[in-house]
Amino acid sequence: MPQLALSARFLEEFGKLDSKARDGAVKVALKFQQLTLKQLWTDVGLDFKQPKGARDKHIYTCRVSKFYRGVVLAPDSGEAFLLLRVLPHDDAYAWAAKQVPSVNAVTRGLEILDAVTTEQLIPMWEAEAAGSPASPLFADYSDNDLQGLGVEADVLRAARSLTDKAQLDAFAPLMPEDQWQVLQFLAEGLSLQEVWSEFVAYRAPTAALDRTDLATAIRSTPSRIALVTGEQELADILEKPFAAWRVFLHPSQRHVAYRPSYSGPAQVTGGPGTGKTVVALHRVKHLLSHLRQGERILLTTFTGTLTAALRDGLAQLVEDDQQRARVEVTTVNALARQIVTAPGEEAGDYLSSSEELELWDEISKRLELPWNGQFLAQEYKHVILAQGLRSLDEYAAASRAGRGSRLPATRRPELWRAVEEFDENLAARKARTHLRVCDEAALLLASSGPLYRHVVVDEAQDLHPAQWRLLRATVSRRPDDLFIAGDPHQRIYDTKVSLKSLEIPVAGRSTRMRKNYRSTQEILAWSMALLNGRPVEQLADGSDETLAGFRSSLHGPRPSMHAAPSQDDELDELVRCVQEWHDKGVALSDIAIAARFNRLAGRAVSHLREAGIPALGLRQETSETEGVRVGTMHSLKGLEFRCVAVIGVRDGVVPYPGAVTPMEADPIQHHTDLTAERCLLFVACTRARDRLHVSWSGAPSPFLAEAGTA
Numbered sequence: 001m002p003q004l005a006l007s008a009r010f011l012e013e014f015g016k017l018d019s020k021a022r023d024g025a026v027k028v029a030l031k032f033q034q035l036t037l038k039q040l041w042t043d044v045g046l047d048f049k050q051p052k053g054a055r056d057k058h059i060y061t062c063r064v065s066k067f068y069r070g071v072v073l074a075p076d077s078g079e080a081f082l083l084l085r086v087l088p089h090d091d092a093y094a095w096a097a098k099q100v101p102s103v104n105a106v107t108r109g110l111e112i113l114d115a116v117t118t119e120q121l122i123p124m125w126e127a128e129a130a131g132s133p134a135s136p137l138f139a140d141y142s143d144n145d146l147q148g149l150g151v152e153a154d155v156l157r158a159a160r161s162l163t164d165k166a167q168l169d170a171f172a173p174l175m176p177e178d179q180w181q182v183l184q185f186l187a188e189g190l191s192l193q194e195v196w197s198e199f200v201a202y203r204a205p206t207a208a209l210d211r212t213d214l215a216t217a218i219r220s221t222p223s224r225i226a227l228v229t230g231e232q233e234l235a236d237i238l239e240k241p242f243a244a245w246r247v248f249l250h251p252s253q254r255h256v257a258y259r260p261s262y263s264g265p266a267q268v269t270g271g272p273g274t275g276k277t278v279v280a281l282h283r284v285k286h287l288l289s290h291l292r293q294g295e296r297i298l299l300t301t302f303t304g305t306l307t308a309a310l311r312d313g314l315a316q317l318v319e320d321d322q323q324r325a326r327v328e329v330t331t332v333n334a335l336a337r338q339i340v341t342a343p344g345e346e347a348g349d350y351l352s353s354s355e356e357l358e359l360w361d362e363i364s365k366r367l368e369l370p371w372n373g374q375f376l377a378q379e380y381k382h383v384i385l386a387q388g389l390r391s392l393d394e395y396a397a398a399s400r401a402g403r404g405s406r407l408p409a410t411r412r413p414e415l416w417r418a419v420e421e422f423d424e425n426l427a428a429r430k431a432r433t434h435l436r437v438c439d440e441a442a443l444l445l446a447s448s449g450p451l452y453r454h455v456v457v458d459e460a461q462d463l464h465p466a467q468w469r470l471l472r473a474t475v476s477r478r479p480d481d482l483f484i485a486g487d488p489h490q491r492i493y494d495t496k497v498s499l500k501s502l503e504i505p506v507a508g509r510s511t512r513m514r515k516n517y518r519s520t521q522e523i524l525a526w527s528m529a530l531l532n533g534r535p536v537e538q539l540a541d542g543s544d545e546t547l548a549g550f551r552s553s554l555h556g557p558r559p560s561m562h563a564a565p566s567q568d569d570e571l572d573e574l575v576r577c578v579q580e581w582h583d584k585g586v587a588l589s590d591i592a593i594a595a596r597f598n599r600l601a602g603r604a605v606s607h608l609r610e611a612g613i614p615a616l617g618l619r620q621e622t623s624e625t626e627g628v629r630v631g632t633m634h635s636l637k638g639l640e641f642r643c644v645a646v647i648g649v650r651d652g653v654v655p656y657p658g659a660v661t662p663m664e665a666d667p668i669q670h671h672t673d674l675t676a677e678r679c680l681l682f683v684a685c686t687r688a689r690d691r692l693h694v695s696w697s698g699a700p701s702p703f704l705a706e707a708g709t710a
């Protein structure tokens, strides 16, 4: 029996079919599982036909329903059939007739080129390029350079006729995806070596290649083609056609997630929406398949909302309940609480950051110290807790590197007195702070021993050193101990760490993702302007990281912006915008509103409800509840929605002065805080897949003005 394979595009189109056509497509796919080669070719229901004027003899169409046909690639060997697309009857024939499959000489993957349209367009582009004063887009690269990355004759000719990135984008639907991706990386400024190592090296040939062997090429293209091994697997894939991330991984994603083993901690970084969470989930799946009896995995992240998303994702990827039960999904803070709280003991109250600040202010006044509450809180967080200092002697000997404020050594005893006072006050109230508890939990584990065989961390960029110490202590120093996913461009709190300084060395085991799968290029480009090309400090060792080469191949409308005369007008416009999205078929639960603070978020909820649009706070949501999700920019971290409105992006709020340490108090912290505020707006905007709306009342945020968008 030949093997069935499904292309990513087939699956995407299958997901959008009406139920009748879908049933038809399922029946077709099942026949490939049940019939012999001979039976398939002669099956009346399937009605295999070669399109008239087909450019390639391996391409057929088959009947899916009265109105739809599938496009199938049938290699000569009869070993496999690949379902390429499912389209309305006439479109299927028209598309099928123009396509030519081939085996890429470098990547060995199967490729499909729209040979007819390309041949028609190339002479036009060549003529246009000849008359254009612009220099060719790939002038810096020789044919040899491009061929070495898998760019083949027809695409090479087309690439030579391009003069700008917009033309390259327009070419995307016609071109084999991998070749387009290579050209796109180069156009974005990546070096030949970077493109080679990030995209091609994983797939470089190891044995002789038969370029007529389409069946082998089908098996060598797991990033776009899923081989189906049985009816159960077929049902499983077709049941969730939009969860393409479960089945198709980018070569760099697969390489990172399914690498048999890392000799120590490993890291995946990349801009928003590059699939870091997807990679982390696949890594968990891989680690589960090697887990010995009695061993467990910790999958952890920053906030509770994110653990819910991780749990959902894991349930989609690992269907076996018993396997999944071996993975504990929890936040770092919840884990710490669990470790320090004895059975039956009350967990105690946690101080909010404003309560903590109030307490430090009180102590400062009571002890008549020359420092304000903010200074004390920062010293406690960024020096004392960061280094786990437990006595005045330790504090007196500690480094304050990275602090931009001066504190003579002779004054440290006074400050330590404030720390003691703080701890005593908490003990008296039976209260705790999250970081203090993480610090204690790390200490406890240091004597009681690790809890897990592997730890996988998502959204790692905001973890504090005390949280890292805890994670370090939960797992022994062994191969595959820690797998870390994070993006320093999404650091939205005031902590900056270098993993190297925390004895979590990832050098040589770190990979950066560049392809954005979430947002349209229009949303990405707009959001990236907010960062203004500013590099941020890497998680690994504090050196600079940029978003070079970070791009999406999706396209859509440009973000809309609205400058309102008053907050009421701004909220009226928000209602109009949400209504319009909903009228166009977007589910309310796929729409999110983000504000800098809960107050405006709350007003947005009321305003929407008054207009008859169900809305709820992000924290109240369960995935089934219908209604627009509304929350703070912080609470949107790690999530995604089809449409996002970011509101209240005004001067005096974004950045929020209260969250930015004054320059004169500490210039280093001032810079960190300001960057965190900038990144916060970037994070909120990059949650959007298709539509982004940004609004303000009064003067716009200076971040918008600097980006040239307002």
Ligand SMILES: Nc1ncnc2c1ncn2[C@@H]1O[C@H](COP(=O)(O)OP(=O)(O)OP(=O)(O)O)[C@@H](O)[C@H]1O
Binding pocket: 244, 245, 248, 249, 250, 253, 270, 271, 272, 273, 274, 275, 276, 277, 278, 279, 487, 490, 516, 517, 518, 637, 638, 639, 640, 686
């Ligand atoms: N290989 C893939 N195929 C299809 N979709 C993918 C793939 N990888 C990721 N995605 C999709 O891209 C979106 C973003 O993925 P994910 O949340 O893992 O990115 P991220 O890098 O963790 O984002 P962020 O840092 O912004 O939280 C998700 O909708 C995910 O399903």
